[in-house]
Structures are given as structure tokens and as C-alpha cells.
Amino acid sequence: MTDINFKSPVSGEGVPSARPGDASSAASARWDIIELLFFAYRDFVGDADHVLEAFGFGRAHHRVVHFVCRYPGLKVADLLDVLRITKQSLGRVLKQLLDEGYIVQKAGDSDRRQRLLFATAKGEALVVKLAGLQTDRIERALCGLGADEAKAVSKFLRAMIDRDDPDKVLQTILQSDSAIAKDVT
Amino acid sequence: MTDINFKSPVSGEGVPSARPGDASSAASARWDIIELLFFAYRDFVGDADHVLEAFGFGRAHHRVVHFVCRYPGLKVADLLDVLRITKQSLGRVLKQLLDEGYIVQKAGDSDRRQRLLFATAKGEALVVKLAGLQTDRIERALCGLGADEAKAVSKFLRAMIDRDDPDKVLQTILQSDSAIAKDVT
DNA sequence: AAATTTATGTCAGTCATGTTGACATATCTG
DNA sequence: CAGATATGTCAACATGACTGACATAAATTT
Structure with missing residues (x-):
């Protein structure tokens, strides 16, 4: 078995001090x-x-x-x-x-x-x-959010969705959604 | 191909009157x-x-x-x-x-x-x-979002999570998350 | 020391929801 | 008419949930 290469075992409570990939490509992972x-x-x-x-x-x-x-x-x-x-x-x-x-x-x-x-x-x-x-x-x-912040949430969710093969329902959603997004910004 | 009929004609049996959310309690559903x-x-x-x-x-x-x-x-x-x-x-x-x-x-x-x-x-x-x-x-x-908008996304997601029984991991996440929200990420 | 509780592991069976492959039926299209 | 299309269905199987029961080791309580 591979050795444990992180920090020492956190006693009792699992404290997340060590992050995976501290200096690697994962440094910027969200x-x-x-x-x-x-x-x-x-x-x-x-x-x-x-x-x-x-x-x-x-x-x-x-x-x-x-x-x-x-x-x-x-x-x-x-x-x-x-x-x-x-x-x-x-x-x-x-x-x-x-x-x-x-x-x-x-x-x-x-x-x-x-x-x-x-x-x-x-x-x-x-x-x-x-x-x-x-x-x-x-x-x-x-x-708890302002109107602009609420719009940001909508923009974010919309941008998280794949665009390459939008089915009919998704097309409809994205259309009305971008209309909203253009109102604000 | 058929398109999506929003206010579709439904004749038969127990048919939906219209889209959900016309005037009922669902009017404001997100x-x-x-x-x-x-x-x-x-x-x-x-x-x-x-x-x-x-x-x-x-x-x-x-x-x-x-x-x-x-x-x-x-x-x-x-x-x-x-x-x-x-x-x-x-x-x-x-x-x-x-x-x-x-x-x-x-x-x-x-x-x-x-x-x-x-x-x-x-x-x-x-x-x-x-x-x-x-x-x-x-x-x-x-x-595609500004720094404030990105923070709004984080705030929104955090606020979507139940707070009544936070396990240890969730506690940690919610803590660091509010810290981040105050930082200038 | 003995009894009990706790943390974990495991066996056995079931359910919900996904998959592939094959095939049937009605209907549209060339 | 021949073939393609939209849908329905049968059978078998995989994954990842579930419940209930029970085992073991270690901690805790009596």
C-alpha cells in the first residue's frame, strides 16, 4: 500500500488543512x-x-x-x-x-x-x-442578494450548461434566459 | 419536428388548463x-x-x-x-x-x-x-462575470444549503466560504 | 472485571433507476 | 409498396441506494 503522504492524521476530527495538489495543476481548482x-x-x-x-x-x-x-x-x-x-x-x-x-x-x-x-x-x-x-x-x-447579484446567478448557471447539442427545451430556456441577461448588463 | 407549445391545446380528459404558474400559487415559482x-x-x-x-x-x-x-x-x-x-x-x-x-x-x-x-x-x-x-x-x-458577480454565485450556493444539521465537512466549507466572501478573491 | 455502548465491517435480500439488445406496431415518406 | 420513423415492450443486467441482522474490537460505564 502506498504511504500516506498528506499531513499527519488529524486526531478525531477531520480537519481539512492539507489541500490536494498544493503546487500542481490543481492549485487553482475551484x-x-x-x-x-x-x-x-x-x-x-x-x-x-x-x-x-x-x-x-x-x-x-x-x-x-x-x-x-x-x-x-x-x-x-x-x-x-x-x-x-x-x-x-x-x-x-x-x-x-x-x-x-x-x-x-x-x-x-x-x-x-x-x-x-x-x-x-x-x-x-x-x-x-x-x-x-x-x-x-x-x-x-x-x-440576501441584490438584483444584480441575482442576475449573476442566472448568468452563471446558464454558462455552466453545454451548448453543443441543445435540445428543444434547453433552447427555449437559454433563449429566455439570455433575454434576461441582456436586460441587465 | 414538433415545437414546444407553451399554451398547448389540450382537449381530452383531465387536461391541464394552462402552464403551471398562471395565476395560482405557482405564479411566482422560480x-x-x-x-x-x-x-x-x-x-x-x-x-x-x-x-x-x-x-x-x-x-x-x-x-x-x-x-x-x-x-x-x-x-x-x-x-x-x-x-x-x-x-x-x-x-x-x-x-x-x-x-x-x-x-x-x-x-x-x-x-x-x-x-x-x-x-x-x-x-x-x-x-x-x-x-x-x-x-x-x-x-x-x-x-464572463465580474468579481462581484462571482461572489454573488458563491453567496447564492452557500445560502441554498441547509444549516440545521451541518456535519463537520459542511461546517468547514461554510466557514471558509464566508471568509472568502469577505476576501478579495 | 463485567456489562454496555460505540465504530466499524459484513451478509442477505430488496428496490429504484439506469443500461443494452431485440422485436412489434402504427404511421409517415419516397 | 418499401423503407424509415416514433413509440412501446420484453428480457436481462448493473449500479447504488435501502433495511435488518449480526460480528468484532475497542472504549466506556457500572
Whole structure:
């Protein structure tokens, strides 16, 4: 086994004095943002998890019903692009949401092979409830910030997203988002 | 291809009246931030996923070796607090990382039941590599922002995190983070 | 010293959610 | 009509969570 090359073992409490890669390429790594993102996202999705459990659903169901609710008429193929999962994975949760009446399908007008997806009132209620919890957290976090700072957050998140293969939903989001960004700066 | 209909016509059964958030309690929901967080985090963790696949590891391994590397001497119990998983789940990935020489254990001085965890040079190399990819993305996102805006991002992420039961690692992060926020980074 | 608690490890089974590959069906397009 | 496309589905499998039960060593309490 390799020897321990860091500092001496911190007695009892794990104190993070030594940073990995002190002088190497990692000297400038944004450990702070990396870890803040981990904790922030963990707690962000945690809000919804408790409610979902009471419904017998998981995060997969949340993602599906959320995007269907927000972008009514989404095709199955669009949803696959957004979620980046296989149709088999989507099929399982989508079937449950259909069976339990959170989502309905409608054949496309021009192309009747397509199944356009819509949230029912029941589905919308769930989405709104979950989004409400997450919005509460976001508002709490934003209320300590000025308007310019809030815009900075939006700009940052937008810039963190890959642009090379934007699906339809993402395109829509990024468009409206850049409109906002141009208002400020 | 079908486009996304925001106010889609839905005729059938239990159909959604309109987009969520028209006039109800969801009127003020931060759909923008909710969805930006989803896409940003999806692409953020995606960076590491490709590399991990080549090592035969998953995200679980990444989280473990990352925090062990960053906070040398972390106890198993600390790690359980941070990751919020059961010891059985941790045990599986930790065993692999130990067997393959990415992490070593050392009995605690004061309490020899404790297994203090340390990343080896091999483990640190992996962590630095993965953090490098994620740092690249973060720097790309931050470089379009001013110093004040970058601080706003840090403030926002910090404020998104639950404060009621901060584990040792999180305490450290939140402390240093507020220090940074006051510095001129 | 003995009993109890604590920190950790491990076995066995289950569940949720992802994967690949193959194939069926309806529908559109050339 | 022939082929491509959109979707659905079956079967098998991997990962990473979970619960419950139990083992061991070391610390702590009685």
C-alpha cells in the first residue's frame, strides 16, 4: 500500500488543512464551487424527495412530470433528449404516471405516430407543489442578494450548461434566459 | 419536428388548463432557476462521468475519494454524514477504493476503533483530474462575470444549503466560504 | 472485571433507476 | 409498396441506494 503522504492524521476530527495538489495543476481548482454545488444540489432535490415518497414516486417521476407540465405537448423523443435516458427507462416511469392519471397522451395532428404529453390537473398540482418547495429555498437564497447579484446567478448557471447539442427545451430556456441577461448588463 | 407549445391545446380528459404558474400559487415559482440548476448540474457531473467510466468507477466512488482527498483523516462516520448514505452503501464503494489503492485507512490515535481515511497519491491524482475538468467548466462560466458577480454565485450556493444539521465537512466549507466572501478573491 | 455502548465491517435480500439488445406496431415518406 | 420513423415492450443486467441482522474490537460505564 502506498504511504500516506498528506499531513499527519488529524486526531478525531477531520480537519481539512492539507489541500490536494498544493503546487500542481490543481492549485487553482475551484474546490469551493465544486463542493458548494454538491451540497446545494443535494439539499435542493432533497426538498422534493420527501413529498415524492408519500406519493410512491421517485426523482425520475418528478423529472418527467415536471418537464411535461412545463412544456405541454412535449413528445416522447423530446423528453428523452432532455432527460438523457433510454426510452426503456423513461417507459417505466411514464407508464406509471399515465396509469395513475398524472399525465395524458394525445396523438400528434400532423404526425399521428407521435404521442404528445400533457400533465393533468392532478399532475400539475404535484408539480406546483414540488416547485413551490424548491422555489421557497431559491427565494430564501436570493433574498440576501441584490438584483444584480441575482442576475449573476442566472448568468452563471446558464454558462455552466453545454451548448453543443441543445435540445428543444434547453433552447427555449437559454433563449429566455439570455433575454434576461441582456436586460441587465 | 414538433415545437414546444407553451399554451398547448389540450382537449381530452383531465387536461391541464394552462402552464403551471398562471395565476395560482405557482405564479411566482422560480421555474427558471429550478430548470437551470437541473441542466447545470447534469452537465457538471457529466464531465466526471466519462473519466470515471474508464476507471470502472461510478459517481459514488467519485464522491467518496473526493471528500477523503480533500479532508484527510475523515472518519467513516463523517463520510456517512456528508454523503447521507448508509454504511452498507458506503462499504461497497469504499472497499473497492481501498482494494485498488486509491484510499488507505489508519486507526485513530485516541480511539483505535476509528478508521481515519486518506487518499493515496493514486487517489489524489484521480481527484485532481476530475476536479480539473469541473474547474474548467466553472472557470468558463465565471470568466464572463465580474468579481462581484462571482461572489454573488458563491453567496447564492452557500445560502441554498441547509444549516440545521451541518456535519463537520459542511461546517468547514461554510466557514471558509464566508471568509472568502469577505476576501478579495 | 463485567456489562454496555460505540465504530466499524459484513451478509442477505430488496428496490429504484439506469443500461443494452431485440422485436412489434402504427404511421409517415419516397 | 418499401423503407424509415416514433413509440412501446420484453428480457436481462448493473449500479447504488435501502433495511435488518449480526460480528468484532475497542472504549466506556457500572
